[in-house]
Amino acid sequence: MRVIHVVGTADTKGEELAYLRDLIAADGQQAVIVDIGTRAPSIAVDIAAEDIASCHPDGEGAVLGGSDRGAAVSAMGTAFAEWCRRHSGEISGMIAVGGGGGTSMACAGMRELPYGVPKIMVSTLASGDTAPYVGTSDIVMAPSVTDIAGLNQLSRVILSNSAHALVGAISASSPAAVDDKIAIGLTMFGVTTACVNAITERLDERYDCLVFHATGTGGRSMERLLEQQFMSGLVDITTTEIADLLFGGVLAADPDRLDVVARTGAPWVGSVGALDMVNFWAPDTVPSKYRGRTFYEHNPNVTLMRTTAEENADMGRWIGRKLNACHGPVRLLLPEKGVSALDIEGGAFWDPEADAALYDTLRDTIEDKARLVFLPCHINDPAFAEAAANTFQDLMEP
Known part of the structure; x- marks a missing residue:
């Protein structure tokens, strides 16, 4: 069954991830939380960081357990990209939240999803040069405006708009094929x-x-x-x-x-x-x-x-x-x-x-x-x- 995947580092962005999941559920869509963090999550997740990390070519140990955060972020991005390649058929849409590291990891996976699968990245980096994150994909980058550091009266609006935009894209009927060229x-x-x-x-x-x-x-x-x-x-x-x-x-x-x-x-x-x-x-x-x-x-x-x-x-x-x-x-x-x-x-x-x-x-x-x-x-x-x-x-x- 294809469901919406809500992606982020559940150790630092747990509140935002849960908020997005609940918004999507209120719109009648099923959503699961995917943890791409490298530390213990602050909320219950549906797909654990260990499950993602196990997709790294060198195994889970190449991602989790080390002391170098930069190396862990890079390795998690590699693992999440592979996870998305393997599970793309289960994903009806994907929305992610993140700062620098979270954006890099989430977009590494999003870029592997087929064209046409709705993808929204709510990021602190979305108003700058997004080419390294979007690449040749159809990721939509949404500026978070404030830092993603807990919910506030502005971040709730930004996240709500992004969640409803994703649900709207998924719920709308696909354009009918006009020919078989x-x-x-x-x-x-x-x-x-x-x-x-x-x-x-x-x-x-x-x-x-x-x-x-x-x-x-x-x-x-x-x-x-x-x-x-x-x-x-x-x-x-x-x-x-x-x-x-x-x-x-x-x-x-x-x-x-x-x-x-x-x-x-x-x-x-x-x-x-x-x-x-x-x-x-x-x-x-x-x-x-x-x-x-x-x-x-x-x-x-x-x-x-x-x-x-x-x-x-x-x-x-x-x-x-x-x-x-x-x-x-x-x-x-x-x-x-x-x-x-x-x-x-x-x-x-x-x-x-x-x-x-x-x-x-x-x-x-x-x-x-x-x-x-x-x-x-x-x-x-x-x-x-x-x-x-x-x-x-x-x-x-x-």
């Missing part, structure tokens, strides 16, 4: 929007097109969904996250970018969209080693740096080696007249020599030359979108 993923950036929109229009009749913003998190989310078989193929036009990974940008891919394509053998049609740029925040955040480079101010908080011929050659080798490891149907489409809205004749990032370095290196590195498709057009030209859509459909046919 196969889901596919596409990557887009502002400078490749015209291309990806045109591809989507061409494929939408046959496929459910999920477009991901190529901001690092977007690429990771897309590849996670492919790994989970939620999607059946990728039209990976905008691989700009690789430039940020290799050259210190702020929207970087993980080093395992494209590895899931090799593991799954899924159809993949990709391109080099926005590899002409590395992303930084405001101008004063650009590393000093890049002084004198060509920059474009996208807005006051986003600064783009044009990649050089040498950097493009590095990216060509990196991408080529990744694609050589893929054994499924793969095609890399190369627009010979520019890779972004800025890399166009007369544009701020127009640099044919840099693009040529990328293409020459890809040609030299990729072993199966049939995987390379050179197109005499710009990436945002209708002809490129048509070629990408047709190529993808050809790869999907078998």
Whole structure:
């Protein structure tokens, strides 16, 4: 039976956990308290910390009983993540409360739950940089406003709102499926929007097109969904996250970018969209080693740096080696007249020599030359979108 799981450190957050459980029960839902604390609980719990700790790869002793709190928190996070993987089928929704340590441990488990399972983290850290906690998941972070140190007239309201929001998400009927189209993923950036929109229009009749913003998190989310078989193929036009990974940008891919394509053998049609740029925040955040480079101010908080011929050659080798490891149907489409809205004749990032370095290196590195498709057009030209859509459909046919 699937039930709501109320998660936290029952040694220090017992009062709040019991309050959340009672609110959920008053709404007619069944809830259980899960203890991820490393000391004796102050309330009765349904799933004990020992049960969670036993899921650690090195056993319960690696989590409980030590004197180093930091090590215990890290180990409990690892154990809770594994516990959630094993028990995800029993969880209708999850709500957690915590400060720094509690947020880290609870979110480690929440990130392992499937997309669509409601997850709310009430945290003292929710108004800051939540990327390390949310990752590629759909966790909702709710600021606790006050510290989570006992109930008061404000914390009761915050916790009540969060509990009722979770119950509402669980109680509401799921959106009805509007069709039985196969889901596919596409990557887009502002400078490749015209291309990806045109591809989507061409494929939408046959496929459910999920477009991901190529901001690092977007690429990771897309590849996670492919790994989970939620999607059946990728039209990976905008691989700009690789430039940020290799050259210190702020929207970087993980080093395992494209590895899931090799593991799954899924159809993949990709391109080099926005590899002409590395992303930084405001101008004063650009590393000093890049002084004198060509920059474009996208807005006051986003600064783009044009990649050089040498950097493009590095990216060509990196991408080529990744694609050589893929054994499924793969095609890399190369627009010979520019890779972004800025890399166009007369544009701020127009640099044919840099693009040529990328293409020459890809040609030299990729072993199966049939995987390379050179197109005499710009990436945002209708002809490129048509070629990408047709190529993808050809790869999907078998």
